[in-house]
Amino acid sequence: MDVDRLLPTPEAADLIALTREIADKELSPKVDEYEAAETYPEGLFTTLGEAGLLGLPYPEEYGGGGQPYEVYLQVLEELAARWAAVAVATSVHTLACHPLHTFGTAEQKERWLPAMLEGRMIGGYSLSEPQAGSDAAALSCKAERQDDGSGYRIHGTKAWITHGGRAGFYALFARTAPGSHGISCFLAPGATEGLSFGAPERKMGLQAVPTTSAYWDGALLEADRLVGDEGQGLQIAFSALDSGRLGIAACATGLAQAALDAAVSYANERTTFGRRIIDHQGLGFLLADMAAAVDAARATYLDAARRRDLGRPFSRQASAAKLLATDTAMKVTTDAVQVLGGYGYTRDFPVERYMREAKITQIFEGTNQIQRLVISRGLVA
Template sequence: MDVDRLLPTPEAADLIALTREIADKELSPRVDEHEAAETYPEGLFTTLGEAGLLGLAYPEEYGGGGQPYEVYLQVLEELAARWAAVAVATSVHTLACHPLNSFGTPEQKERWLPAMLAGETIGGYSLSEPQAGSDAAALNCKAERTEDGAGGTAYRVTGNKAWITHGGKAGFYALFARTAAGSHGVSCFLAPGATEGLTFGKPERKMGLQAVPTTSAHWDGALLEADRLIGDEGQGLQIAFSALDCGRLGIAACATGLAQAALDAAVEYANERTTFGRRIVDHQGLGFLLADMAAAVDSARATYLDAARRRDLGRPFSRQASAAKLIATDAAMKVTTDAVQVLGGYGYTRDFPVERYMREAKIMQIFEGTNQIQRLVISRGLAR
């Protein structure tokens, strides 16, 4: 069922209506086939880009939608309610655009940002490494200054990266690599996906989100031009962490959309299925379970919107972003698990989507910082 949303403008309401129309036409009919076959939805992100859905949170002067974050996140939630993998990849693309938009020079933005925001080139976020997930300061992948062969400066990148959404498919990557020792020795680069010396591993065999690949990457002395450096040398972790606050809100919205889909499926089934001469929704034990599920979804949505509105007002929102990610993803795990319970034996089969929702919900508690890391961020904020 359509969520009754409180939106800031009539334009935002029109955007949500457009998103629902596109999602129902382009995502809903394809999701089961691609997730079951683990095949990539070729052309789908081009369609989303042409509709203006891949640059909503960015400035209109570079081709973005100029929308507040509270609106962008609700668009993301609508996508996730139809196809979680596509919504997560959209969130990652938005995350990958953040370094250039927030820390790039005017010349860099003019050169690369319009194509990125239009979805002509899709982005990946390359921060994690095999031994450095939550501990980003432990990065080993190196970017060393060298000559470019034409009298100029370049960076030679060597090392391994891991857990890259859209790995091997993206046209660019927000790459974080070490240019010096210490926590202030990590830098950010806008790396082309077709860089010579960059190769990708086989897609990970995941529990869910199988239609969009997640891979490792190997940089074998690949050269990046000096103007691919975003911000200053050593500013990488600052850039990464500022982007992750926004990314955590994206995942919170995706988790809420996934939970909403599970709730809708459970309510529909409970209204149709009968036992002992009554619809199962009319049995108090099940009705109360559905009520708890609905309350969890509403709470998740309210929490991420509170953080987004703080961001839109220019107020600090890091702690609220972590809280939103924690609450929304834990809610998604519980609601999807309960949806399987509502459907009983049918919920455990692939004839209904709730078993997939349950599998997809688990990763939401892990990426963009595990929920244990979110608790650490929140507690540190309280200590300060």
């Protein structure tokens, strides 16, 4: 992958070059083996943190990279083109940092944010529950305020946590009162007495980074672990998800680009009837459609990111980017398997893995049906 990127500064160009160097050295040689064996990449996120890639869109004063979102997303795309699971986990970490950065007090940020942005603590996002996925207002996990002022006791089950059991902290959403205005946000330590995790889910793809359930059995979170005000949780969650959807859009675009690159490479080498298969119009036009779709997905997420960077509303555009990029990833990876024919259906080539990995992008951070709901509501006069 060597996308000709239009970057806003020379510093951003250097950052992309650094990302490509790290990705080619640390991700590409390991991805096939680790995904096949479902092996966690020990030390890899420390490497990414030391390179400054885990806090890019956050302020330098707290250890972040101070980069525009449009640059951060293109870094994420580069990672995803080599190893989708790592890129998704990086996106989730950035998502998990959002509540503290945006709604935390100055004291909270000074205390915890540097370790998070520098990658010394990897984050997980704990919103979904077994019976509350897209309907976040239906959360039942409870946070009971203690009369002695010691904090909150957490009871309940959370689901679908990327980096579950391995993260150093979780952005946790739990119920402090009835109703849709009764959800609150907490910054929960990964090592908390009374917190345990289920076995990793047996997934179609993204197998090297665990996704688990979490079980809260009366764990005590100190009062200063509350982020924002009581009852502000859904506002915080939805604010974070707008940005998180752009992260998934970038990951999906990187995955689609990788599939396109693999298909083009194969089509340039494989011959039938005395010609390279890319020279057959039927196949050449299929590849052209794939390339156009990847370009469109990238342009769409960059448009939304630039709106975010300018401080303009971008919720509808974020949903559109997530919808378009992830549908594109599913189609392009499927078409890549078709280009390779029988070989595409084997594990000797990576396109079958790309196809399996693409499917989840249409589901998490809000299913694509939810994205259509968000977009349609944005059109109401």
